[in-house]
Amino acid sequence: MKAAVIVFPGSNCDRDCKVAIERSTGAHVDMVWHGDTALPEGVDLIVLPGGFSYGDYLRCGAMAALSPIMTEVKAAAERGVATVGICNGFQVLCEARMLPGALLRNERLKYVCKAVDLDVVNAQTRFTAGYAGRRQVAMTVGNGEGNFFADAETLDRLEGEGQVVFRYLDNPNGSARGIAGIVNAKGNVLGLMPHPDRAFEADLGSADGAVLFQSALASA
Numbered sequence: 001m002k003a004a005v006i007v008f009p010g011s012n013c014d015r016d017c018k019v020a021i022e023r024s025t026g027a028h029v030d031m032v033w034h035g036d037t038a039l040p041e042g043v044d045l046i047v048l049p050g051g052f053s054y055g056d057y058l059r060c061g062a063m064a065a066l067s068p069i070m071t072e073v074k075a076a077a078e079r080g081v082a083t084v085g086i087c088n089g090f091q092v093l094c095e096a097r098m099l100p101g102a103l104l105r106n107e108r109l110k111y112v113c114k115a116v117d118l119d120v121v122n123a124q125t126r127f128t129a130g131y132a133g134r135r136q137v138a139m140t141v142g143n144g145e146g147n148f149f150a151d152a153e154t155l156d157r158l159e160g161e162g163q164v165v166f167r168y169l170d171n172p173n174g175s176a177r178g179i180a181g182i183v184n185a186k187g188n189v190l191g192l193m194p195h196p197d198r199a200f201e202a203d204l205g206s207a208d209g210a211v212l213f214q215s216a217l218a219s220a
Contacts, residue, residue: 001027001217003045006073006089008034008064013050013086013197020197021047024210025217034067044220045082045213046073048089050142050195060103060145061091070096082126082216083189087143090181090191099184099191100158101150106143107174113142115205116194117169118180122162125183126219127190130211137208139194141172146193148175148182158182166192190216 003021007014018029030040034053039046053064064070070092077083077098085093093099106112117138123131131137150158155176158164166181173193181192196209 001025001044001220002040002042003027003029003047003217004032004040004043005029005047005049006032006034006069007049008051008053008067010053010055011049011051011088013195016197017047017049017086020200020209021045021213024200024213027217032069034064034069037068037072039069039072039076043076043081045084045216046076048073048083048085048092049197050087050089053088053092056145059095061088061095064088064092065095074098077189080186080188082220084127084212084216085191086195086197087141087146087193090193091145093189093191098189099182100154101148101182103145103193104147104149105145106147111142111144112146112172113140114172115140116172116180118194119167119169121164121167124162125165125187125190127183127212127216128165130215130218136169137211138206139196139199139209140205141194143173143193146173146175148179148193150176161185165190166194
């Protein structure tokens, strides 16, 4: 199996993602610079990592969404390749219009970094199938603009069509309806604010994030 981690200027969880995928799945991982114009041949999983792409000097993720490699990321996603955006990567996916909604400043206008418990709302996606009957998992968040927002019609559609994948049990940033992660209508693009790459081994406090990477590659 092959995975690609996209590296933007300011990414700071790119190597975390590489190590998490390698140790969780045994897959080969390529680091792909944002200015490249091609993805590795036969890639099974694409990950947009957390960090502060372009220093968050505009809207978070807005500049990264225009990077050359994103043309190929969009094309691969259209072909059905599993694509995950974590934290800043989630913001990039929304800015690139690969997922609906937007990430706003946290409700209390403070950076939040803490462990969080999540409800697995939909365990039948290609990213969550490995959780089977488990409904609660633990990961961590670290963001200043993790407040997911969408209009009521969009939120109703996401809920009604099973596109809400993770929900906070204790909403740390004010996200609409406690939403922590969503998938696109095709089910192959996931965006989530919590970090599975910081929760892939028990020594880190939780190994629940490993299941997400394992599920994504098992479905390829």
